[in-house]
Amino acid sequence: MVDAHRTFVIVGGGLAGAKAAETLRAEGFTGRVILIGDERDHPYERPPLSKGYLSGKEERDSVFVHEPAWYAQADVELHLGQTVVAVDRDAKSVTLGEGTVLHYDKLLLATGAEPRRLDIPGTGLAGVHHLRRLAHADRLRRVLAALGRDNGHLVIAGAGWIGLEVAAAARGYGAEVTVVEPEPTPLHQVIGPELGQVFTELHREHGVRFHFGARLTEITGQDGVVFAVRTDDGEEHPAHGVLAAIGAAPRTALAEAAGLGLVDRAHGGGIAVDASLRTSDPDIYAAGDVAAAQHPLLGSRLRVEHWANALNGGPAAARAMLGQDVSYDRVPYFFSDQYDLGLEYSGWAPPGSYDQVVMRGDAGKRQMIVFWLKDRRVLAGMNINVWDVTDPIQQLIRSGAPVDLEALADPSVPLGSLNS
Structure with a gap:
């Protein structure tokens, strides 16, 4: 039986939010748990979007955190396809886009991140893609299969983890792939040049072409569809599809409007939280990609955009919301699969x-x-x-x-x- 006298609201229907809701119930919380997500899909994990699901090795249903029936069984109130447009800290309430106002005793912001956009001519053409959401992966999976069938070309802007994983998936379908990257090696700012060359050789062995030291300046089209890309060194590459894989930005607009403490973008951005994942408001917490946490072990503030941080950060925030003594000191961890x-x-x-x-x-x-x-x-x-x-x-x-x-x-x- 749910005790309606206490209400915990979770904004963000991803892995961090879903695991926080699960932990609240596992730890014995009997109040209302409200989980709000702006996608219509139930909460899911993101790694398969650029790995197993995108490559066709995993089924769509495998990405979901829980079976759909779990939420009702656990008395978690789901609001899918709903956007939170305001947080009123004085009234301790959130307002949904359709006007519903929900009171909270504790609030968790797990709003995640969104893909950075290319700021060049041609991004409105059909065939320009981003990869962050399940709907993006659904569409891109169909595109890669078609490109492979028709000997089509995919140009990827960015040789980070997402860019490289999509390149591997695209080659698996038989598509031609060119990766345009301003740095001299893949993952240059992540793992340094010492190891970047390993990934250059790996992908070249599988037929990927790299164009290092360059940026896209224009996407050209024919009949409203992507036809080619141009780079700042004067090169042109054929393209039947373009993926922007140039990073992600934390979704902090809601926190900023509510007056919560933020971290400057130059230092990684995100919502500033302490080691217990508490924000500058003692009744509001943040977890997952959006949270820039003071790390007790490493002695610095980190914002980590990886699966393990969402998997572990959501439960840590839930325990802190329940008043437990939490010091979130997990060693950052991620994994990748390429060929x-x-x-x-x-x-x-x-x-x-x-x-x-x-x-x-x-x-x-x-x-x-x-x-x-x-x-x-x-x-x-x-x-x-x-x-x-x-x-x-x-x-x-x-x-x-x-x-x-x-x-x-x-x-x-x-x-x-x-x-x-």
């Missing part, structure tokens, strides 16, 4: 934060672990086609202790022994 290469990345090592890169394993076979270090302390580790090592890698990061570099690079030395 026959699988990887996991743990830690946080942005450009300029590390002074050494150590590799263990066989780079030629793409079976290795790569470590980023500062003063011989491991900041991050990426295991490529090497499995069951995430825990010891994260232990090295958590310990903060200097490591023996020769032992770190030696595959015969167990990673677990480096913590002792």
